[in-house]
Amino acid sequence: MGGQDFEISIAERVIVEKYGKNTLDLYRKIERNSFRSKKVEKDLKFLEICKCYGTIPDFIKFRVYCPTFQTTRTYRSWCFDLLDWEIDKQKKKIPTIKKKLEDDTTLLTSCISYFDSKCLLSLNERNMEKKLCNVDFRHNKKLTKLGIDLNKKVDKNKVIFNFSDRILSDEQKEVLSLGFDHCIPPSTIPHNQFFLCFEKLCHTIKNCEIYKDRWNHITNSISTVAHDTYKKFKCHVKSIHTPYPSLTPLIALRDDNNIVITKPDKGRGVVILNRDDYFSKLNTILSDSSKFKPIISDTATHLLKLEDKLNRLLRSIRTSIGEMTYNFLTISGSKPGRLYGLPKIPKIGQPLRPIISAFESLFTNVPLNETTDIILNKTTSSLLNSYGLNKTTYRKLLDIAVHNSVFTFNGSIYTQNKRHKNLSVIGFVDVIVVSIKIDDASLLPVILKVVMCYNIAHKI
Template sequence: MNDCPANFKPILYRRYMDDTFLLFNDPSHINPFLSYLNSQHPNIKFTSVLVFFFLIRIRFPRDSSITHYILKKYGKNTLDLYRKIERNSFRSKKVEKDLKFLEICKCYGTIPDFIKFRVYCPTFQTTRTYRSWCFDLLDWEIDKQKKKIPTIKKKLEDDTTLLTSCISYFDSKCLLSLNERNMEKKLCKVDFRHNKKLTKLGIDLNKKVDKNKVIFNFSDRILSDEQKEVLSLGFDYCIPPSTIPHNQFFLCFEKLCHTIKNCEIYKDRWNHITNSISTVAHDTYKKFKCHVKSIHTPYPSLTLLIALRDDNNIVITKPDKGRGVVILNRDDYFSKLNTILSDSSKFKPIMSDTATHLLKLEDKLNRLLRSIRTSIGEMTYNLLTISGSKPGRLYGLPKIHKIGQPLRPIISAIGTFNYNLAKFLVQLITPLTTNEYTIENSFSFIKEISDLKPLRPVTMASFDIESLFTNVPLNETTDIILNKTTSSLLNSYGLNKTTYRKLLDIAAHNSVFTFNGSIYTQVDGVAMGSPLGPCYANTFLCHHEQTWMNDCPANFKPILYRRYMDDTFLLFNDPSHINPFLSYLNSQHPNIKFTCETEQNNKLSFLDTSITFHNNCFYTSTYRKPTFTGLGLHYLSYIPHIYKLNSLTTLINRAYNICSTWASFHDEVSFLSKYFTTNGYPSYLFYKALRKFLSQKFNPKPASATVNKDIKYIKLPYMGGLSFDLRKSLNKILRRCYPQISFRFVFYNNNTVGNFLKNKEMCNSELCSNVVYLFTCPSCQARYVGSTSRWLRHRILEHKGKSIRTGLQLSKPSFSAIREHSHLHNHPFSNTDFKILTSHLNRFDLIIAESLHIQTMKPELNNTATATTLFTI
């Protein structure tokens, strides 16, 4: 009190335990003094409610009625006004809670009992029409409640203002504070009723995933409860899009029109079909803006994600195994990756310029492809020829189950110069990746192990290879691939041994990536993220393990050896055979080191299966690693409902195929019921999916004979119920005109939590390719829209009339509308005058996107209306 500033110091300060009474010269002094007290000690926090509560107890003793006090001091009109404020305060809060209850019901696809109406035949209540009408009524009720809120709040505000003008300042504060306290008790009863109704409908909002198991915060940042709530939804959680770019939306319909353009039936009605599609597209886009405003589901605020994304002191990423969210200090993250890159036997820094090095690698590949163009064919040549590639991007996934959280290095290889080549070579190498010891998946393994009936007790063991991908010797594996690939297979692709080796060397030995502004190449081992990674690792092991098993001494040789990638399941006649066999394997190759895990109490986990050996029989059940967090696809995620149903069916099917007994299946079903409930799924939905699955298993319907149709997939943005109205309208048009084609509509929503928290290094805009760009003249603001599948910097050099190799001025450059405008009006331009509008990996999508931007922006410097024909704009 001695140090308190005089401009808001109370004239009286008296305290009894934790209650304090104060007198101020002015009401405006209360809040500054409250803030001053709260700043004095970190453990002591004062609230003004306690101040008022103390005063309220003095002014309104328990043995005295508030009604009597107001009536005696201010009269009946003031009492009526206070009671009116009480009613409207409660109504305002109750309507908000009722609205939230209705929104939750709509979000979960359930109908409250008061919305349902009686029909003559009870079976009508199961029809789609009945449910549609019920949801229409639910929407009307939600709109009605939303309209009530501002009206009630306006009345409450006016009445409160009138009350404060009629009575003293102190009495108004006391009465309003009492009203708040009394209202909280009433609202608790409202919450209890709503929770009871939701529980009856199969919705339990109190059961959620454990945030402490989902979020691994190893950083110095302290998360708020709201941020934890958002992050606990997981990276795959989808949020409703607030807007869909016009050109991105109509790109889907342009692709649809180009897809059906060459179909034979109803060509004479082509204009009518495209006009109908165009009408549907424009109507849907207009409705979308209204539809976004009508989304009532409780989705998280994007401001929380943006605040986390913009924090440059942390890195938010996924864990190496399991689902979850890991937060690291950026300095620690970079330090761990730099430690990995410091291993000169695996990685090597490149000192030359990134663009120069990539261009050199592109030229090397393109020269080789030109030399074999005739033999491999024009289609393969066009597929593998590269221009405008980008370096891979290195990032790390923390191993949260290990001390110190080491990182697993991953290279994002999409778009690199040898990515398409690697995908092409995978189909040639795949026959070499399997042998008698490999298993296809856990289901085939379970079938094999369940059929085994050993005549004597056996011992189970599991071997794991340390850092398989980075330890696979590239040169040795390439030699193995060359020796084992048949000439007939190579000839069918137009290759011979010499060119095949050159292609393998380029695809496997030139893994170039960037990190923290520097460029590196991987010297040995296959990159995690490259399409060749699993193929090289499996080919190497398949070749050697056949020799290892054939040469293994019989006195400790396993009776069963099965491998999936770097995990191996073994059966031994005696436990004493395990260590000799482990030592034998570790002595076979200097790059390969196995670790061992043996059975405990006749149980062993392998892949996602727990195997039990009892009474000379193997029994299997599902197994989850310690890194399992309980996080799954949340029911409130803004995606089509069928995706959520498929997640139920998938895990039920997995449980059915893995569990070998009904007892273990029952335990797994009980676990899945809790798992889906904590991820927001209504309990009735899980058991409905379970009944349907078992019914199909034990009472399968005979397959009906149908005419095979050509299937075409149409990709569309997901917009909630509006998407299904759109699908219905398009189906009505397309099925009537193209009965021989089955159109499958795939809805997508890229507006995920993970997309807001990307931590991969961004590529330099001038090294971006497959982009639509916008040029704006700095002098007169004239615009030009173009597209390029090469680097943007190369296209800018062409506009300047310079060589893309040397950067020198060309004597006869190709025509450029930008350069002509610059010379004609003496308007110089620079690289900064070019801006990327959008990017598409597919060249066809790129041309359509360019045409859409030209059509909508009407740039002054473009000579043509569009780059290709448009049908919907």
């Protein structure tokens, strides 16, 4: 007989001798309810973990006449309905069991001495620990069998940087520690955006010589592929029933208008800032009149002027550059980049690094004119002539791209001050171009497209 069993048997004999068999039965009832209340809580946690990971426990699965039906979305949806029912059932058990346990414990303490009640309840707690360890072991074994390893967790304090006034709950930290890659698959596809990609494909290959004789056949084939893919996706989405309860704690964060959730400027992680601090830091950057200036005119009107300026220049050289290059470089339906900031975590005060959407950074110390001169010098005249360009025209194209970049922030549109010689969104493109020797004919149209279209506006 083990030491603990021997200790329990002695305790039971003492209870019977001092207080009678009814008191012993009451104590055993407390033992059972104490263990049941803890076990139900652990069973509930096990079920919620399975639901969070989109996994069906084995005991939920049921037999069907056709085994292949178990692989269908319908079968999984039914299993998740049963899982939800089981979770609700376990949740309802907990208050009932705890109420019985509380009543029995109160009755026991009234029947025996204070010292004996403390000893018996302490003995009961120690006895439960061993049983609960066995429960945890079984649950972890089942989770591992289901492909869930709870030991593979990151240190939340190393990936979540909360500089806001909001206090995060444990559930919110748990979900945020999964990172920005943890997301819900799209349930819908924007109709216009989906088919616009195929329209662009047709527009791109329209003037290719190899497709001219079979153009109608090519467009019909692309149209068929586009519509079939769209219909298959819609049918696939309707049949999916995968719950994502793990994202529920983020709803409160999403609805909190006093914070901004972003990522650090380097590395992986989640950063939470007070919205007022975030906007104040970006406004401080934009308040430097030597570098930036707001544009008073309407955004759409200003973009149309920039597009027209570039397209007029392209029309003047349309004959020399050829129809294909002209269509490749012409821009329309554009929108400006959007300014946002990524906090520099190691630095005091967490200053923001300004970023333009569709670009990797906002370079504020790239010498514009010098960089443009280097690009021109590294581009040979023979290469430019093969595309119907000369260095004068190429310089004009670069100047339009470099000196007319715009971006938006907080509903306003800004441009970089032309008087400041060391500013450009194009900086990172210039640096890449300068670092290579432009002697490959296939590089020039790509460089031109990036230089012009991405710096005037981010195309839809």
